[in-house]
Amino acid sequence: MKQLTLWELPAQNTGDGKPVCAAKGVGTAPATGTAPAASAPVAPAQLDALLAQVIAQAQALGIPVSKRIDPHVRLNTRAKKRFGCCIGSVKSGFVIELAAALPAAGRQTCMQTLAHEVLHTCVGCQDHGDRWKAYAARMNAAYGYAIRRTDKPENLGVTMPKHTPVYHWRVTCTGCGKSFLRQKSSPLIKTPQRYRCAACGGKLQVEKLG
Ligand SMILES: [Zn+2]
Ligand SMILES: [Zn+2]
Numbered sequence: 373m374k375q376l377t378l379w380e381l382p383a384q385n386t387g388d389g390k391p392v393c394a395a396k397g398v399g400t401a402p403a404t405g406t407a408p409a410a411s412a413p414v415a416p417a418q419l420d421a422l423l424a425q426v427i428a429q430a431q432a433l434g435i436p437v438s439k440r441i442d443p444h445v446r447l448n449t450r451a452k453k454r455f456g457c458c459i460g461s462v463k464s465g466f467v468i469e470l471a472a473a474l475p476a477a478g479r480q481t482c483m484q485t486l487a488h489e490v491l492h493t494c495v496g497c498q499d500h501g502d503r504w505k506a507y508a509a510r511m512n513a514a515y516g517y518a519i520r521r522t523d524k525p526e527n528l529g530v531t532m533p534k535h536t537p538v539y540h541w542r543v544t545c546t547g548c549g550k551s552f553l554r555q556k557s558s559p560l561i562k563t564p565q566r567y568r569c570a571a572c573g574g575k576l577q578v579e580k581l582g
Contacts, residue, residue, distance in 0.1 A: 411478035411529060419445040419475065419482060423468060426486045433514055435507050438493035440465030445486070447472045452533055455523075456485040458492040466493045477530040484517045491519070540581055547574020553581075 414422070423445050430437045442465065448457065451471035460466035468489045474482055491497055491511070497504040500521040508519040525532045539553035541561050548571055554560070560567050564576040 410480035413477075414475040414479050414482050416447055416472075416475050419447075419470065419486075422479065422483050423486050423490070426483055426490050429515055430487070430490055430507070430511065433510050435491070435510065436494050437490050438462060438466055441490065441493055442467045445470055447475075455481075455525075455528070455530060455532075456489045458489040460493075462493075462495055471530070471532065473530055473532050477528055481528045481530060484519055487511050487515075487517055488519050542579045542581055544577045544579065545569035545572060545574045546577055548572040 420443055423441070424443065427437055427441060440460075444467075446467055446469045448469045449472040451457070451469075451473075455471050455474055457469040458466055459469060468486060470482065470485060474485060488508070491504055491507045494503070494507060497507065505521075508517075511517050512519055539555055541554040541557070542551055543554060543560065543564065544551040547569055550569060550571055560576070561578055564578045567576050568574065569576060
């Protein structure tokens with residue numbers, strides 16, 4: 373299996389190209405002095421217009437963003453660790469994805485995240501290398517963004533969905549009936565006969581959950 377880096381978490385695949393950026397948080401901290409309107413929730417339907425605006429901003433600075441960016445922003449309801457994602461290639465074109473939690477954080481956060489991803493569509497900018505950084509710095513200076521390689525949800529006013537734990541094992545006491553769940557195997561799971569219930573001293577039973 374391919375070793376995934378922080379910025380290449382498995383993206384929901386379009387079947388067309390691989391994610392070039394799936395940043396674990398992208399630089400979108402609200403700029404200081406942000407007008408209240410900038411943090412008002414954005415309707416998902418507005419995102420395409422914001423994307424067009426961000427692309428125009430980059431072009432106004434002479435930043436050579438791809439001409440083949442899908443004008444429709446996709447929302448990813450399953451994203452837990454990344455705010456945005458740029459999927460595709462210079463050859464096939466790009467799709468920009470935002471975490472579904474982002475619109476609630478407001479316009480500024482959405483635009484900065486879109487800008488972060490749009491910069492990845494430039495030739496030679498599929499990583500967070502010097503060229504990408506230079507473009508990000510230009511966008512930040514011109515438009516008051518704070519595009520960074522990564523950022524924390526709390527800096528952005530974003531509430532990301534919690535990772536839902538998946539439990540594979542249930543351990544039950546045959547004495548008192550107390551039970552608890554475990555996500556991973558462990559000596560207790562493998563050899564429950566060597567353990568006893570902490571509450572009553574009863575024997576423990578392990579059950580594999582479906
Ligand atoms: Zn990125
Ligand atoms: Zn017990």
